[in-house]
Amino acid sequence: MKYRLICIECPMGCAIEAEKEGDTVVSVAGNSCPRGKLYAENEVICPMRVVTSTVRATDGRMLPVKTNKPVKKSEIFSVMKKINAQKVTPPVRIGEVICRDISDGADLVAAGELL
Amino acid sequence: MIKKNYDLIVIGGGPAGLAAALSAYDNGVTDILILEREESAGGILKQCIHNGFGLTRFKESMTGPEYAARFIDEVQKRNIFIATGTTALSLTADKAVTAISAEEGVFTVTGKAVVLAMGCRERSKGALNIPGTRPAGIFSAGTAQKFVNIKGYLPGKEVVILGSGDIGLIMARRMTLEGAKVHAVCEIMPYSSGLKRNIVQCLDDFGIPLYLNHTITKIEGKERVTGVVISRVDENKKPVPGTEKHICCDTVLFSVGLIPENELSKKAGVEISPRTKGAVVYQSRETSVPGIFACGNVLQVHDLVDFVSEESELAGKCAAELIRNGAREKRSVNVLNGEHISYVCPQRLDLNREERVKLFFRVGNTFSDCKIVVESGGVRLIEKKKKIAVPGEMETVSLSKETLARIKGDVTVRLEV
Structure with missing residues (x-):
């Protein structure tokens, strides 16, 4: 095909x-x-995508996050559900792992910083 | 504490301003002030949490905040002062900048050179003349992006987007990921002005329909948007009666173009191009006012931040040269846009400069199997075949030192189709 x-x-x-x-x-x-x-x-x-989103911090600010490698396209919405259940406490630095193994071995990492 | 005089004043702490300041510093000018009106540097990158930045420059796919952080770190390492929360109010041709901040009040600083790096702003709904009342639920795509990514609020659940520029496409995906339903993206042109990859990964991935040759002809709702009517347009962009389609929605996003923010430039008497809406510049990015440079989206709206950084480094380097060595005499020719070219930047060449010049331009329509031609005085300097050229993607040609030496008069860039 x-x-x-x-x-x-x-x-x-x-x-x-x-x-x-x-x-x-x-x-x-x-x-x-x-x-x-x-x-x-x-x-x-099997189409793969990096997912980027935000996680709310305990002080109300938003932290940009991303999967550190592509995840299955079919898993995007279940990954989003897990992302929206996360909470972080500042300070957070770029690259810090927010959630290990969010999908098939990909970690959710900070893609911005909150000091 | 802000001094009265600096070697270099950079207006804007976004990607352009940061790169220009770094480059000036690394080229020997260390007495630099960056003015930034927001509370932190980084500009629009702060709210661009999607990835795809930095592929050209860093050979990796970064988010906007990650890309910005690379430059902010370098600026901090060099102790370049960024005055945040500080808005530049006016600029004179003598390079005096009047600004205001909570700490300093209104103050004036003067530079030996000034780099304009104020970026651009979104065209508003008001500029489009769409009839209807003024209900809540109408946002520019960038405002919606700020609500979602910085404030953490979803501005609506049922969305229609007008305009298929990259921000509109990115927001279609972003709102979908956060649980909204994006019913349609309407584009009045027969092609999208956004990147092809964004059509694929922002619309196709989520089954969001793109209606080309369509526009919104009515927005309904009294307190809040309740729906829109979209219509097909003819070749003159006039709505075709009988093609109306009603879509229920609570939110309308506008992604209908960006306009360089040049109020300050105009106050200083900087010549503005009616085509780019940015300054007319030499290849050094010096404007018509000696010692005032412009770079990034305030000069020309770029597709990629990587190119903004590159252009701004050039401006910073040339500003540093001017500060260190004083002004040099220029031997000036114009760069004109010929057939099927909507603009070229830089618009002027100083033939006393020998380094390679990159001309940036956009084509006026979609063309396939065409040829970019650069000529001067009837002589063809460059021919470059293009399989596809679209207005949404900036094109470039490079003029080498040898090519520059062959220039006899004004240079024309045109497209042979």
Whole structure:
């Protein structure tokens, strides 16, 4: 089966054609870099996304957070539910783990700081 | 305590101002004041919690606050003073800045050079002439972004977005993630002005429909928005009768373009381009007023912060040169936008400068299999084939030292289709 994709790895947005036979990607064309090939291979088997959001701190401020690696696209809303159940106490620094293993081994980490 | 005089005054502590200050410092000018009207530096990046920043510059995908933090850390390491909570009120051609803050009251500081880095603001609903009353529930996309990401409030549950600029697309996803239902994104043009990747990851991922050639023709509701009517538009952007479609919603977001914020520049007599709405500049980013430079979104609205940083470093470096060595005589030619080009920046070249020049420009429509041509005095300096060119994505061409040497008069950038 053939898939036409737009790569989301960078702002270039390459138009990629990927072909899958069974569960195997047999060809990827149109990408300008190795990241595009990897994106297309994942996208036709199991699309993955980094989730970014915010968590409210005990003092009322909002802390930007992100998953430290992509999670399954189908899991985005369950990840969001877990994110919205988090609470943090300042100070928090960039990179600090807010929730370990929020989905398939990805951690939720601080993507901003509250001092 | 703020002094009366500085070598360099940078107006704005967002990505442009931070990069310009750092670059000036690293090029030998250390007596710098940054004026920032908000309580902390970082500018619009503070509320851009999505990722995708820094891919060009740092080869990694960062969130807005992470990207800003890299620059704020560097500024702090160098002890460059950022006067936060301080709003610049006016600027003169003699580079005197009058500003106000709670600590200092109204005060005036003078610089040997000034870098304008005030960024841009959103076009408002008022600029669009959409009929209807004034119910609650109408926001610019950036305001909604601030509510959600900084304040932690969801401004509505049932949303229609007008305009498919990147902020609108990003907010479509953001509000969806937080539990709102985004019914439609309407775009009056036949193409989106946002990045393709944002169409995919912000709309397609969540099944949010994008209506091209559509606009909102009515907003309903007395106290609160209760619905909108959207209509298809013809090639003259006039609504086509009979194509009306009603959508129930409680919130309308506008993402209809950004305007460089140049009130201060105009007070100083800086020449403004009617096309970019930013200053007319040389490749050094010096404006028509000697010693006043402009960079980032106050100069031209960029697609990527990475390019803002790059441009601002150039402005900071050139401002430092001017402060250290004094003004040099310029040999000036214009850079003109030819066929199918909506603007080019810089608009002037000083041929006494030899370093490589990057011309930034946007095309006026969507084109495929076209050719970018740069010419001067009937001579083709550069030809560059493009598979696809769209107005939403800034294009660049580089002029090498050798190419610059071949320039005989005004330079024209045009698109052959």
